[in-house]
Amino acid sequence: DTEVTQTPKHLVMGMTNKKSLKCEQHMGHRAMYWYKQKAKKPPELMFVYSYEKLSINESVPSRFSPECPNSSLLNLHLHALQPEDSALYLCASSQDFPENVPYGYTFGSGTRLTVV
Amino acid sequence: DQQVKQNSPSLSVQEGRISILNCDYTNSMFDYFLWYKKYPAEGPTFLISISSIKDKNEDGRFTVFLNKSAKHLSLHIVPSQPGDSAVYFCAASDTGTASKLTFGTGTRLQVTL
Numbered sequence: 496d497t498e499v500t501q502t503p504k505h506l507v508m509g510m511t512n513k514k515s516l517k518c519e520q521h522m523g524h525r526a527m528y529w530y531k532q533k534a535k536k537p538p539e540l541m542f543v544y545s546y547e548k549l550s551i552n553e554s555v556p557s558r559f560s561p562e563c564p565n566s567s568l569l570n571l572h573l574h575a576l577q578p579e580d581s582a583l584y585l586c587a588s589s590q591d592f593p594e595n596v597p598y599g600y601t602f603g604s605g606t607r608l609t610v611v
Numbered sequence: 612d613q614q615v616k617q618n619s620p621s622l623s624v625q626e627g628r629i630s631i632l633n634c635d636y637t638n639s640m641f642d643y644f645l646w647y648k649k650y651p652a653e654g655p656t657f658l659i660s661i662s663s664i665k666d667k668n669e670d671g672r673f674t675v676f677l678n679k680s681a682k683h684l685s686l687h688i689v690p691s692q693p694g695d696s697a698v699y700f701c702a703a704s705d706t707g708t709a710s711k712l713t714f715g716t717g718t719r720l721q722v723t724l
Contacts, residue, residue, distance in 0.1 A: 499654070501654075535620075535716075535717075536716065537615075537700060537714035537715055537716050537717060538655065538700070538714050539714075540711060540712070540713075551711060585654050585655075587654070596643050596660075596704060596706060597643065597660050597662070598657065598660070599645045599660060599702070599712070600657070600712065602647075602654030602655045602656070603654050604652065604653045604654045605653075605654055
């Protein structure tokens, strides 16, 4: 299995809703990532987990809450989002640093989030 | 502050010809560079990478060239095929900051028949 699976593929939520994005990989990767990509912009790093521990938080607002329940799963809990948070949310995984460096990450196909 | 820049938002090339995609960076701490390809409604797919200690890396139709003094890299695709039509992202990593990729803004490549 060489895939990163993200669910749901599309999500529309109101500003008062609570929802979660899910990401799963079975490649034995020990680093997992959340990226956010707005239209015509590059992916921007949000969070990095290494061995199920949060290692990087790129000053993301607390309305985004990541969780790594085990080495295969990564969640992103969403609460009280704003319309400007509408974007494509990409999950990725890799071997842990530094073994991952020449190979980059394996990305999922993303969740297209719309906040209304 | 965009540390990785792709100044051409789009490029059109005829099938069979060479496609050259360019990328510039400003952070001299970057020591590994990667290219990703992205189709609509899919996540980016890793293509090829190069270490800062090399100036060229080749994999089939794809070759990446690195000019450290100019802080410039390029991806050559020869020959270009219609299936290569996608958005290409350049990305850079600074191994001193533990596994963090910084992406460029992307170049949309259209390979025409």
